[in-house]
Amino acid sequence: MRRLFGQPWYYPVVFVCFGLAFAGWGAIDGNIWLVIPGLLIAAFGVWYWPAMKVSSRPASGVEEHVANGGVVLYWRPGCQFCLKLIRSLSAQERDTAYWVNVWTDEQGRAQLWEAHERRTGVLEGRPDETVPTAVSRRQAVVVTGEKNIARLRQMLQAAARRRGA
Numbered sequence: 001m002r003r004l005f006g007q008p009w010y011y012p013v014v015f016v017c018f019g020l021a022f023a024g025w026g027a028i029d030g031n032i033w034l035v036i037p038g039l040l041i042a043a044f045g046v047w048y049w050p051a052m053k054v055s056s057r058p059a060s061g062v063e064e065h066v067a068n069g070g071v072v073l074y075w076r077p078g079c080q081f082c083l084k085l086i087r088s089l090s091a092q093e094r095d096t097a098y099w100v101n102v103w104t105d106e107q108g109r110a111q112l113w114e115a116h117e118r119r120t121g122v123l124e125g126r127p128d129e130t131v132p133t134a135v136s137r138r139q140a141v142v143v144t145g146e147k148n149i150a151r152l153r154q155m156l157q158a159a160a161r162r163r164g165a
Contacts, residue, residue, distance in 0.1 A: 011078055017045075018042075021038070023035045023038025054099050057098055058108075062135075068163075072100060072136075073132055085132050085143055092160070096156045097134075097159075116133070
């Protein structure tokens with residue numbers, strides 16, 4: 001089931017379908033109190049649509065990408081912080097990053113655990129799956145808040161310059 005729930009298209013499609021079905025049921029029944037929530041549910045699905053613009057890649061290519069000066073972003077569909085990050089990045093910045101979906105890629109999840117262990121120096125007795133997490137050659141950053149989003153943008157710009165050079 002995690003494979004299905006981990007797909008970026010899953011949540012927007014489910015919300016839009018259920019919302020429209022709910023609104024349709026209300027319209028057929030003549031009940032405005034069903035139409036309005038149905039349309040709100042569908043609108044939430046449309047709001048989440050930008051997450052579909054991210055193409056996840058296999059974790060097997062992470063080491064090579066980082067070695068070449070790239071930035072890897074570990075993410076999870078359905079995560080509000082990941083959605084906020086995706087919405088804030090430009091198309092070029094989204095394409096520069098190497099996205100790894102930790103719900104569908106076991107190796108990616110293990111790499112995320114290692115990145116957090118290196119970042120904090122402590123495993124705290126359990127694996128840390130905090131996302132979104134950006135990893136480059138020099139640092140690993142949990143990207144929540146405007147300060148860290150700005151830091152990620154600098155990392156992505158530097159990676160784009162290295163790739164273009």
